[in-house]
Amino acid sequence: MTPESHPLTGPDDLTLDPPPGCPAHGTGPGGLHRLHQARDLEALYEDLRERYGPVAPVLLHDDVPMWVVLGHAENLHMVRTPSQYTRDSRIWTPLREGMVKPDHPLMPHIAWQPICSHAEGDEHKRLRGAVTGAMATIDHRGLRRHIGRATQRLVNRFCESGRADLVDQFAEHLPMAVMCHVLGMPEEYNDRIVHAARDMLKGTETAIASNEYIMGCLLRLAARRRQRPEDDFTSHLINHPAGLTDDEIGQHLRVVLIAAYEATANLLANTIRRVLTEPGFRAQLNGGQMTVPEAVEQSLWDEPPFSTVLGYFAKQDTELGGQRIRRGDGLLFGVAPGNVDPRVRPDPKADMQGNRSHLAFGGGPHECPGQDIGRAIADVGVDALLMRLPDIRLDCDEQMLRRTESIASRHLMELPVRFTPRPQQDETAAPSHTPVPMPRQRISFDVGPVPPRTVPVDEPAEAPRRWDGAASEPPQAGAGAGAADADVAARAPRAGRAAGTGRPRGAWQRLLRWWRGH
Numbered sequence: 001m002t003p004e005s006h007p008l009t010g011p012d013d014l015t016l017d018p019p020p021g022c023p024a025h026g027t028g029p030g031g032l033h034r035l036h037q038a039r040d041l042e043a044l045y046e047d048l049r050e051r052y053g054p055v056a057p058v059l060l061h062d063d064v065p066m067w068v069v070l071g072h073a074e075n076l077h078m079v080r081t082p083s084q085y086t087r088d089s090r091i092w093t094p095l096r097e098g099m100v101k102p103d104h105p106l107m108p109h110i111a112w113q114p115i116c117s118h119a120e121g122d123e124h125k126r127l128r129g130a131v132t133g134a135m136a137t138i139d140h141r142g143l144r145r146h147i148g149r150a151t152q153r154l155v156n157r158f159c160e161s162g163r164a165d166l167v168d169q170f171a172e173h174l175p176m177a178v179m180c181h182v183l184g185m186p187e188e189y190n191d192r193i194v195h196a197a198r199d200m201l202k203g204t205e206t207a208i209a210s211n212e213y214i215m216g217c218l219l220r221l222a223a224r225r226r227q228r229p230e231d232d233f234t235s236h237l238i239n240h241p242a243g244l245t246d247d248e249i250g251q252h253l254r255v256v257l258i259a260a261y262e263a264t265a266n267l268l269a270n271t272i273r274r275v276l277t278e279p280g281f282r283a284q285l286n287g288g289q290m291t292v293p294e295a296v297e298q299s300l301w302d303e304p305p306f307s308t309v310l311g312y313f314a315k316q317d318t319e320l321g322g323q324r325i326r327r328g329d330g331l332l333f334g335v336a337p338g339n340v341d342p343r344v345r346p347d348p349k350a351d352m353q354g355n356r357s358h359l360a361f362g363g364g365p366h367e368c369p370g371q372d373i374g375r376a377i378a379d380v381g382v383d384a385l386l387m388r389l390p391d392i393r394l395d396c397d398e399q400m401l402r403r404t405e406s407i408a409s410r411h412l413m414e415l416p417v418r419f420t421p422r423p424q425q426d427e428t429a430a431p432s433h434t435p436v437p438m439p440r441q442r443i444s445f446d447v448g449p450v451p452p453r454t455v456p457v458d459e460p461a462e463a464p465r466r467w468d469g470a471a472s473e474p475p476q477a478g479a480g481a482g483a484a485d486a487d488v489a490a491r492a493p494r495a496g497r498a499a500g501t502g503r504p505r506g507a508w509q510r511l512l513r514w515w516r517g518h
Contacts, residue, residue: 034059035068035407036105041307045070045337054341055321058332060407061105064094067323067331068308072341072359074321075334078312080364085312085331087118087366092313093328109310109408115251117366124365126242131252132369134236138182140376147380150177152427155388162421163395166385167269167414172198174381175264175374179257182373184232185221193217197261218253222246256370262409264374266305269412271296271382273401274303276394276417285386292383294353296375301339301352304360306409309333332407335359387431392419 026037035058038044045068048056054071069075078085089110094100100107112118116127154173158164173194180189196210221234229235233256238249274281275295284290290298314329325331338359340348352358361368368374386392395416402413422433 028059028063030057032057032059032065034061034063035066036061041405041407042336045334049337053322055323055325055331057323062099062101064099064104065330066311067320067325067329068337069321069331069334070337070341071321071334072338072344075338075359076363078320078331079333079362079366082120082365084315084318086120086315087312088112088120089118089311089313089330091315091328092311092330093326094330096328106310106407113251114248115255117255120365127244127248127252128365128369130237130240130242130244131256133240133242134233135369135373137231137236138233138373140372143178143182143373144376144380146181147174147178147377148384148431149427150174150181151381151384152388152425152429152431153177155385155431156424156427159388159422159424163416163418165414165416166272167412170381170385171268171272171412171415172265174268175261175377178373178377179260182233183218183221183253183257184225184230184234185217188217188221197258201258201262214257215250215254218257219246219250222249222253259368260370260373263305263368264377266303266409266411267296267299267374267378268381269415270303270305271299271378272385273412273415274299275382275386276392276415277398290353292386293375293379296378296382297356297358298352299378300360301345301355301358303410304335304339304358306360307334307336308407309335309362310408333359333362335362384431387433388422388425389417389419390433392417 026034026039028034033044033048035041035044048058048068049070054074055067055069058066058068060066069078089095090112092100092110095110100110104110114127116124116131119127151174154170154177158169164170176194176197177186177189180186180193193214196213199210200207200214222238225232225235225238229239234249234253237244237252244252275285276282281290281295281298285292285295310330310332312331312333314325314327314331316327318325320331339345342348344357345352361371361374395418401415404411404413425432
């Protein structure tokens, strides 16, 4: 599906120069925009959409040409058509021709690896099957309980102080704590692994050392699970019939850990920020017009964890969104611009409750296999946080919030908040803003003793009524006094206890008898 036709062009055509007098800041050869120099990527994407349509030519670092896919339908077509587009960067023309050097800033995102997200065909089925098979063994009810306990532990760290930074002390910790549990290495979760993950993603001078530290944790885990399997993701990945090698195991553990961590940390921070800075958003939550899961989905529409994904590569000459795509061209999967495509969302501020057709988790063969885990972390984490700290509020002007923005994502650097100091809670208890000891004794539903109704033994017993109003089968004739006595005992209320047994009658039975007037 493509919109109105546009002239077929290529990303290196010189006919795309900006018009005279146009303040084309951050442009390179041919007047193409350098994405990494853009001051406002959101505004740039809209300018590109207006000028080129749903697919636009741009430049990456070192003026490497690329296409950015801005249309919702075009993005879905690209990710769902493996016969035309692949994630195997080895066919990328700039890489094959030496334009992309080994030290290119985006090489960690683009370089081919022996993982399912870069494979296709039978190899993709083998690797992807192992990952999804291991994911299928996760007990999601147990996982949500663990997320709740992890949230309680994190909130206990700062709830008594009345102040916190919810990025540094919450959003960046909860996903790592949960993923370490899912993978089977809860003992590795600490401040160091969180900082290593953040450092590696930022691409600092110590990023290589941080990556080595994380890979060391994962390789030690894999070695332990080969010797002593347990009921966790890593053990099931190792023992899957696909028979992954040690290198494949390590690389997939790294992808699962880092991708889930980065995406969910951004999702948590973005959702909480909206609650704190948009009164209407919070009012809908407090008033019951919107649930926390619906708030999370709205955030996935408006601020997806990844703005774009690098990258897809054309396997043949083709056409997309009115543009001529040559074999070996690279394309950016445009998540954020695709989510605000005017053809599917004429009003970019429109409420998208109940609509999950956003691009945040991709689509096609490479759709994110762990999206349910990310949703669960955000749903439970945000809900428990707001329950514990109901008066939480932003502790600075909204304009002072700082973000790091790259081609791939926008990351909130800090989220300072204030709230009424509250005591710590037992991490196994349900979150509450008014913690009180819960009574251990079970509350009885008995209101008072009701005298039993005497029924003569030889009187024909009334056929008991079912919930649907129909009479059940009457006692068979000749069953004897014992059967009649049993029927009378079953129908005689004695302060909520079955006659002659001393066993409490169920609450549902007592409710039915009260409803019928017995």
